[in-house]
Amino acid sequence: MSGATIPTPRSARKPKGEGHERRAEILAAAERIFVEHGYEGATIRKIADEVGLSSTALYMHFADKSEMLHEICRGTFENLIEGHRNLLSEDQPPEVRLRRMVEAYIQFGFEHPNAYRLTYLTRPIEAQEGAQSVAQETGHELFRAFAAVVEEAVTAGRIQGDPQAVAQSIWAAGHGLVSLRITKPYFEWADRDTLTRTLLDALFAGLLKS
Structure with a gap:
């Protein structure tokens, strides 16, 4: 690649x-x-x-390029939030909805690498304050929706562990896969669907209660 x-x-x-x-x-x-x-x-x-x-x-x-960057970041978060809303409305067990949310997050990153890079991997000093504001307004909403499903799965006895730690760990794993593939395009990566499935199979095998 x-x-x-x-x-x-x-x-x-x-x-x-x-x-x-x-x-x-x-x-x-x-x-x-x-x-x-x-x-x-x-x-x-x-x-x-x-x-x-x-x-x-x-x-x-x-007004300036900082405003453009903030708008790109906001648009990224809003697209992800809209996708999560659709998944949250599905009549599925919480662990199924949770996995689908992570899959959608990873897929978005793969399909929109520039927007993802600017939103999650770029924090120039000139735009730092505004970017943090965008994250507080929409990025936190995105994560809270995800964390709420983790809490639901733990409360229902479907997933084990501390809800906050579980939510952060799953997000970190998904982010790591996307960011590595974006920033290291020369690496001989496996097919992206295979990578996503393998990562999530391993994660959920360790988290799901038998």
Whole structure:
């Protein structure tokens, strides 16, 4: 698997008035450039050029690149939260819902490596305060929903251990798999579905009560 970045064609300059669509284009470009050049190396000019805007026009959508990063992080958490809500509504035993939540989290990371990297693996000093604010508002909500299912499974006698430690350990395992695969693309990884299944089989075999 190659770690090389495939260049993306720049958009021609487009007319004004595209609203949310234009903001989405800017965020997609910022996401690519933050990963390719690093947050510190990314500039408003580079992002504006990527979407065919002048820097002045880009400032009509975002105050600065810090705001763009915060919006990317917020969007990542909100997408994960929405996926969790769908799983929480299923009529399944808590340990089944728990495993499906972890699988969905890992799958999201594999399918959106740039957004995941920026949300979980990047904490530039310039954006630290805002990124922490985003995590407090939406990231904590995401983890609380997950931890509540762990608590339910422990209370029902389906999983053994301290609920807080179990929740943190499962999340750490999923995060470790995603972050390693994102940051070490040159390693000869097994198929991602096989990796996910093997990791979770081992985790739940140790946690489930017989």
